[in-house]
Amino acid sequence: MDRTFYMGNRKSLYDTLAPGSMVVMYSGHAPRKTADEPYPFFADRSFVYMTGVTKENIIFTAVKTDSGVEETMFILPPDAHAERWNGARIKAHEAEEISGVTKYRYVKEFGAYLKGLATSGKIDTVCLDFDKYFENEEPREAFVLAKIIMKEYPYLNLKNIHKTIANIRTIKKPCEIEAMRVAESINKEGIINMMKASKPGMYEYQYKAVWDYTLMQHGVLSPMFPSIISAGKNNFCIHYYDYLGKAQDGDMILNDVGSVWDFCGTDVSRGWPCNGKFTDKQKVLYECAYETSNYMFSILKPGFKMAEVDATAKEYNAKLLREVGVLGKDEDPGKLIWHGGAHHVGFDTHDVVDVAGKAIEPGMVFCVDVGIYCEEWGIGFRLEDNCLITENGCENLSKDVPRSIEEIESIMA
Numbered sequence: 001m002d003r004t005f006y007m008g009n010r011k012s013l014y015d016t017l018a019p020g021s022m023v024v025m026y027s028g029h030a031p032r033k034t035a036d037e038p039y040p041f042f043a044d045r046s047f048v049y050m051t052g053v054t055k056e057n058i059i060f061t062a063v064k065t066d067s068g069v070e071e072t073m074f075i076l077p078p079d080a081h082a083e084r085w086n087g088a089r090i091k092a093h094e095a096e097e098i099s100g101v102t103k104y105r106y107v108k109e110f111g112a113y114l115k116g117l118a119t120s121g122k123i124d125t126v127c128l129d130f131d132k133y134f135e136n137e138e139p140r141e142a143f144v145l146a147k148i149i150m151k152e153y154p155y156l157n158l159k160n161i162h163k164t165i166a167n168i169r170t171i172k173k174p175c176e177i178e179a180m181r182v183a184e185s186i187n188k189e190g191i192i193n194m195m196k197a198s199k200p201g202m203y204e205y206q207y208k209a210v211w212d213y214t215l216m217q218h219g220v221l222s223p224m225f226p227s228i229i230s231a232g233k234n235n236f237c238i239h240y241y242d243y244l245g246k247a248q249d250g251d252m253i254l255n256d257v258g259s260v261w262d263f264c265g266t267d268v269s270r271g272w273p274c275n276g277k278f279t280d281k282q283k284v285l286y287e288c289a290y291e292t293s294n295y296m297f298s299i300l301k302p303g304f305k306m307a308e309v310d311a312t313a314k315e316y317n318a319k320l321l322r323e324v325g326v327l328g329k330d331e332d333p334g335k336l337i338w339h340g341g342a343h344h345v346g347f348d349t350h351d352v353v354d355v356a357g358k359a360i361e362p363g364m365v366f367c368v369d370v371g372i373y374c375e376e377w378g379i380g381f382r383l384e385d386n387c388l389i390t391e392n393g394c395e396n397l398s399k400d401v402p403r404s405i406e407e408i409e410s411i412m413a
């Protein structure tokens with residue numbers, strides 16, 4: 001991404017703030033895994049969305065006054081010993097090239113910098129991304145700072161900018177869409193490679209190896225999210241990560257995977273018979289999912305209520321399943337349809353967006369996920385694509401990943 005993207009994102013944030021506001025954002029730190037080994041570091045995605053910087057323990061601040069906005073990034077100081085072991089730390093000119101932020105200090109100066117501002121009368125509000133997901137999670141840096149501010153500078157207001165950032169992240173910029181297109185082309189290659197390699201007796205981890213290999217060949221060192229790749233009855237676990245099962249002749253393979261490019265993620269699911277030939281029962285169920293997905297892409301457009309996407313897909317899918325006699329007239333569709341999946345994708349797989357109660361708008365990208373799980377027949381799979389909303393309708397960004405029975409069978413022949 002060009003730095004003008006990050007500068008534009010920050011400007012959108014500043015436009016929502018009153019003079020006297022100070023923004024503080026953290027890249028985060030990796031939790032400890034075991035012994036002296038931390039988990040691999042993964043920078044906070046809102047921090048990356050605003051700065052492009054992906055290094056650990058970096059702080060970004062912006063102070064808005066009547067005369068403008070002053071941005072400062074706090075980086076780690078040079079440390080020959082630490083850098084010999086763990087690699088070079090980011091330098092000011094490198095961070096400037098990426099982010100467009102021009103003023104730099106070292107992290108250890110942050111406390112004094114904050115004190116100077118807090119006691120100068122220049123700021124009255126500190127704006128933090130209070131991002132909390134799990135009840136018992138370790139408090140993120142924003143919560144730690146908030147505690148300090150309440151104790152040391154109780155006259156300052158605290159403002160939560162989580163929803164504001166989510167709102168800015170909701171509509172994708174053209175460069176994000178272009179990055180997603182690159183990721184989708186890698187998805188296509190990876191999924192076709194898995195389809196071509198597929199055969200009875202193949203282990204789930206062998207499918208995963210094909211997928212990971214394809215991504216690595218494109219310099220995508222890690223997929224967007226932990227890949228879900230399963231065979232047969234394991235497909236009935238929606239978030240399955242064991243990879244130890246073996247495809248038996250007649251099994252369906254399910255995968256729910258996504259590549260990423262320039263931080264922009266994708267999330268695509270396909271299902272196929274491991275032997276390359278759909279049985280009659282697999283065809284009946286697959287056609288229902290396929291028709292439902294096609295129907296959704298034919299109706300989604302600006303103005304459609306976001307909250308109704310999943311319900312509409314479920315209703316249509318249930319209608320088809322009833323028509324073919326798989327679902328009884330009075331049976332609950334929940335028997336076969338276990339989930340929706342209309343989540344937005346972007347810098348996060350389940351993207352941080354603000355769409356509650358809102359209508360669909362151009363530039364939104366979300367998944368259309370149609371899953372059918374028929375335990376009685378031992379067949380479960382999902383068909384998930386990435387829907388970009390356009391001015392007049394929508395576009396299926398993952399349409400080139402084989403979707404129809406004919407396409408899948410001909411690739412696997």
Ligand SMILES: [Mn+2]
Nearest residue numbers: 267341367369
């Ligand atoms: Mn999904």
